[in-house]
Amino acid sequence: MELYVQASKSFVGFQLETDFTVSGERIGIFGQSGGGKSTLAALIAGLHSPDKGEIILDGHCLFSSAKGISVPPEKRRIAVVFQQPCLFPHLDVRSNLLYGFKRCALKHRTIDFAVLIEVLKLGDLLERGVNNLSGGEKQRVALGRAVLANPRLLLMDEPLSALDEGLKFQIMPYLNSVSSEFAIPYLFISHSLVEMRLMAEQVLPVERGRVLPQTTPDELARARMGYSQVGYINLLRLTAPRPERGIYAYGWGDHELAVSAGSTEPAALFELSSKDIIIFKKHPEAISARNLLRCMVVKTFSSGNTVGVELACGTERLVAEVVAEAAQELGIVPGCQVFAAIKASSFRKLG
Amino acid sequence: MTSLTPPDYQAIYLSMKVALAATALSLPFGIAFAYIMSFASFRGKLLLEVLINLPLTLPPVVIGYLLLLLLGKKGWIGSFLDQLGMGIIFTWKAAVIASAVVGFPLLVRSVRLSMEHVDQQLIQASRTLGASRHDTFLTVILPLSLPGVIAGSLLMFARSLGEFGATIIVAGNIPGVTQTIPLAIYDYAGAPASQALAISLCAVSIGMSAAVLIFHEFVSARLAKRG
Numbered sequence: 001m002e003l004y005v006q007a008s009k010s011f012v013g014f015q016l017e018t019d020f021t022v023s024g025e026r027i028g029i030f031g032q033s034g035g036g037k038s039t040l041a042a043l044i045a046g047l048h049s050p051d052k053g054e055i056i057l058d059g060h061c062l063f064s065s066a067k068g069i070s071v072p073p074e075k076r077r078i079a080v081v082f083q084q085p086c087l088f089p090h091l092d093v094r095s096n097l098l099y100g101f102k103r104c105a106l107k108h109r110t111i112d113f114a115v116l117i118e119v120l121k122l123g124d125l126l127e128r129g130v131n132n133l134s135g136g137e138k139q140r141v142a143l144g145r146a147v148l149a150n151p152r153l154l155l156m157d158e159p160l161s162a163l164d165e166g167l168k169f170q171i172m173p174y175l176n177s178v179s180s181e182f183a184i185p186y187l188f189i190s191h192s193l194v195e196m197r198l199m200a201e202q203v204l205p206v207e208r209g210r211v212l213p214q215t216t217p218d219e220l221a222r223a224r225m226g227y228s229q230v231g232y233i234n235l236l237r238l239t240a241p242r243p244e245r246g247i248y249a250y251g252w253g254d255h256e257l258a259v260s261a262g263s264t265e266p267a268a269l270f271e272l273s274s275k276d277i278i279i280f281k282k283h284p285e286a287i288s289a290r291n292l293l294r295c296m297v298v299k300t301f302s303s304g305n306t307v308g309v310e311l312a313c314g315t316e317r318l319v320a321e322v323v324a325e326a327a328q329e330l331g332i333v334p335g336c337q338v339f340a341a342i343k344a345s346s347f348r349k350l351g
Numbered sequence: 352m353t354s355l356t357p358p359d360y361q362a363i364y365l366s367m368k369v370a371l372a373a374t375a376l377s378l379p380f381g382i383a384f385a386y387i388m389s390f391a392s393f394r395g396k397l398l399l400e401v402l403i404n405l406p407l408t409l410p411p412v413v414i415g416y417l418l419l420l421l422l423g424k425k426g427w428i429g430s431f432l433d434q435l436g437m438g439i440i441f442t443w444k445a446a447v448i449a450s451a452v453v454g455f456p457l458l459v460r461s462v463r464l465s466m467e468h469v470d471q472q473l474i475q476a477s478r479t480l481g482a483s484r485h486d487t488f489l490t491v492i493l494p495l496s497l498p499g500v501i502a503g504s505l506l507m508f509a510r511s512l513g514e515f516g517a518t519i520i521v522a523g524n525i526p527g528v529t530q531t532i533p534l535a536i537y538d539y540a541g542a543p544a545s546q547a548l549a550i551s552l553c554a555v556s557i558g559m560s561a562a563v564l565i566f567h568e569f570v571s572a573r574l575a576k577r578g
Contacts (some may be wrong), residue, residue, distance in 0.1 A: 045476050073478040074486075086476040090494045099490075103481030149480045 001025060001153060001185035005211075007053030007063070016209045018053075026183040027346050028200025028217060030193065036209040037189045041157045044187070045080050055285045057153060069344055077108070079146035083158040087130040087257040093141055094126040100149025101125060103279070108150045111214055113184050116346040118179055120174055136167045140174055146176050154179065154186040160195060165252035169269065169351025193221055194233055194271065197305055225274060225321060226304020232274035232319045236347070239267045247290065251280035254314035258344040260288035269350045274321035276346035279309065281330045292316075297336050300327065307332070354553055360557020365553060367444060369531055370511035371519075373450035374504050377458055381503065385462035385496075386488060406455045411516030414452055418521045422448070424452040439521075445559055446522035446529050450511035458503040466492060498574040505567040509560055519533050532556050 001131040009016045015317075018037040031037045042048040044055060052065040058076070062071045067174070072218035079100060086095050101113070106327055119125050120140045125133060133141065139159060146154055156175065160168045176199065180184050188199045197217040205212040205220060213305070215223075225232040238250035239263050248262025252269075259270065302308070307327040311318045320340060322332070332338065384403060388396070406414055422429040422439050432439055439445050469492050476488040493500075515533040522529035524538065532552055539549035553563075 045475075045479050047478070072483070073475075073482045074483050076479075077481075079481060080476065080479045082472055084472060086470070087474045088473060088477075088491060088495075097484075099477070100480030103486070133517065144361065155479075 001027075002058055003027075003153075003187075004046070004054070004056040005040070007050035007055060009039060009043060009048065009050050011039075012038075014209060016043075017213045020151075020204060020206055020211045020214070022202065022214055024191070024202045026161075026179065026186070026199065026201040027187050028196045028203040029189045029206055030191070030196050030203050030217075030220065031206035032191055035206045036193075037206045038157055040206060040211070041080070041155055041189055043052065043189070045078045045155055046071060046076050046152075047080075051316075065078065066225060074103070074219065074344060077104075077150070077152045078155055079149045079151035079153075081139075081143055081154065081156045081159045082148050083161045085130075085135075085142040087133075087138055087141055087145070089130060091126050091130070092126070093122065093130060093133070096130060096141055097122070097126075097148055100145055100151075104148075111148055111150050116148060116178070116182075118143055119177055135163055136171055139163060139167075139171055143171075143174060143178060148182065154184050155189070156186055158190045158191070159188075160190070160192075163304060168195075172351075175199065188335050193217070193224065193228075194235070196249045196258075197221060197233075197235060199329075222301055222308055223303060225308050226302070226306040229330060230273050230275070231272055231306075231321050232308060234272040234318050234351075236270045236272060236316075237267060238262075238270055238347075241265070241268075250317065252313075253316035255293060255316070257347070260345040261349050263349065270347040271350055272318070272347050274308065274319050275315060275321035276342060277311075277318060278341045279320055279326075279330065279332065280341060281323060283339055284341070287297045287341055288343075289341040291342040293340045293342070295338055295340050297332055297334050299334055302331060309338075312337070317330065356548065358526050358530070359535060359548070359552055359555075362530050362532050362552070363559075365443060365446075365529070366512055366533075366559075369446045369450055369514075370508045373454060374458075374508045376447060376536045377451045377507060378500075378504060381455060381458035381462055381507075382493070382500065384459050385499075386492070387460070390465050393473050394480045403459055404456045409453040411449075411453055411514070411518075412520060413450060415517030415520030417515060418445075418449060418452065422521060424455040433511055441521075441523045441529060443522065443529055446511065446514075447532060449517035449521050450514040453514055453517055454507035457479070458507040460498060461503030461506060462499045465496040465502075467523040468541045469495045496572060501570050501574070504518075505563055505570070508532060509563040509567075512556070512559055512563070523532050532559075 014037050018040060029037050032143050037312050038232040041052050049070055049253045050063060055063040062076055113218060120143065122140060125137060143307055161170060163171060190196055198215050203215055203217050213334060221232055223305045234319060236252060238252050238257060240251040241248045241264060248259045250257050250259050252264060293313045295313045296317055297309055298308055299310040305324055306321050307324050309320045309322060318340060371426045377557035413439065420426050422431050423428060429440065473491055475485055482490060521532060521565065524530050526533045535553050535560060536549050
């Protein structure tokens with residue numbers, strides 16, 4: 001998918017000015033509320049028209065003020081998954097799912113209803129009224145409905161924001177799997193950097209009505225580390241938990257990590273802040289932290305007044321954060337060996 | 352209590368016929384106007400808004416008189432219809448038009464209120480799923496505005512049952528032809544000997560209005576529950 005947006009749109013007290021080309025299958029649009037993300041999404045979907053400019057998707061001109069082109073939303077084949085599920089309350093789940101499918105030209109119908117139902121596990125819900133669904137079920141139906149419209153682009157505008165923490169991480173695999181299963185590129189809009197890192201390959205940061213240069217979610221997270229209260233969030237997929245004296249021992253690459261907030265699920269995603277990793281130059285004799293990892297410094301980078309330290313722990317990677325002065329004192333440079341201490345309680349299970 | 356006379360039954364039948372016809376005639380226009388007023392923005396919208404709502408505040412007699420000017424033999428529309436051999440004034444059709452004009456704002460208000468409550472994002476979702484404006488109106492906006500359409504129709508029906516001022520001017524008070532319940536009561540009220548007959552028709556009128564309002568409440572409650 002290749003998208004070119006050169007557009008300006010003014011509202012009272014707000015102006016969006018964009019000029020970018022982005023290509024890829026899993027694109028993120030990241031920014032804080034009020035920055036212009038949703039306005040940008042509405043311009044792309046055709047729900048608002050730019051004051052002037054041009055929007056081109058895969059060579060098809062969707063909007064051009066110069067040429068007087070403005071393709072209406074129903075002809076753009078850009079399905080939107082909104083923050084709220086926006087299911088039609090007068091229709092049951094099946095009719096909701098088929099709403100876009102029925103309106104899609106035969107030549108574009110490539111998605112098989114039965115396969116989608118299987119992927120999104122909607123089989124038991126089909127005959128239900130949409131008011132009798134849980135929040136997670138509603139969002140799965142909304143996603144299914146959008147996918148069944150056979151769009152050439154799926155636009156997800158904060159699709160997880162209205163869900164509670166647990167549900168978010170239950171829905172995310174569905175968002176990922178429908179896109180890959182049915183080969184639909186998507187634009188994923190969110191103010192959450194963690195969601196960005198789990199959902200997008202490329203990111204366009206949007207700030208105060210401007211779209212900043214394209215980057216990767218990880219680069220963005222590193223650049224923001226020193227300015228963020230939570231630092232850089234390491235995302236760790238831990239496996240094969242083993243309860244041991246009140247905590248859990250999880251497999252992580254060649255290592256084992258002690259985690260307080262574990263569960264017996266065979267695999268789980270955990271977050272660990274760069275601020276929760278303490279670096280020792282020499283092996284500390286006695287330490288209360290349950291995890292002490294011998295690591296190699298791969299790379300260092302600056303962010304604000306802190307230094308990010310990328311550590312190789314066997315086959316896995318971690319990013320720790322120290323103040324510039326500490327990095328200098330300890331002589332942390334690429335290639336040196338250090339010990340990383342992490343408390344078992346520093347890991348937070350996602351979902 | 353005196354029982355109803357054959358002319359009374361005719362008046363009841365005529366009232367029902369006029370109210371039903373006025374509601375049916377107004378419904379498509381009412382829905383179209385409500386849609387335009389809810390979703391379109393154009394120059395002169397305020398003027399149109401005032402024009403539609405004017406019958407709510409104008410004395411019905413004024414509306415009747417204006418309709419008489421318009422539909423009379425020398426009126427703009429009346430002279431044209433007269434050439435086609437379709438006289439309207441002093442027929443039951445004139446009573447229908449009078450009721451339709453007087454009740455129209457009630458219908459539009461109710462439908463519009465319902466339409467304005469339809470979540471904008473549902474409309475946007477429908478559009479991005481491939482539905483045109485027209486399709487979205489028929490498959491999302493209209494079904495979701497159904498409570499307003501039903502409530503508005505019932506209110507308009509009830510209002511038409513009670514229409515008097517405009518009707519007497521454009522349709523007259525001809526027993527068996529244009530005499531609806533209120534007009535019949537008016538006749539009875541003029542003759543002291545007919546008080547009992549007037550009371551009987553008043554009771555019928557109260558009963559019919561109450562029945563419509565009870566049905567209105569029942570339907571509203573059912574629809575609210577469903578929503």
